[in-house]
Amino acid sequence: MRTVHRPLVHVRRVLAAVLLALGLVAATLPAAQAEQVERQITINGKEPKENKFLIKGKISPSTGKPVNAIIEVKHCKQAKDCGAAWKRFAKIKTNKAGRYSERVKGVKKGHKRVYYRVATKENAKFLAAVSPEIYIYRIF
16 A cells, blocks of 8 residues: 555655646746836936046946946947947946946047947846937037
């Protein structure tokens, strides 16, 4: 009797584990997507010294830990937005309060404007976010 009972217990455990796993996978996927929060990214340009440019801002809500972000750049030869592709300029990390600051380059020779923006990637808690773009322009 004992030898018959032991295989049935193992079959029940395996069956329960499979059903539980299928139920959990179906239940957690929509819940995880519903819990993602949208991030807000601010960006400001500063010129503390002549021809030295900084971008500063904040990524909120802050998590109490540094957040990884990317500064993207595009150079335009025209006086208006040229439709050039965004390229990665630098990887940055925020402080614990969600603030960042990074030195950026000015306009290249032969170009009229250079645009900058900050972007974050999507993760389990937050959706991907992109800041508004700012630009530095040549006046001569």
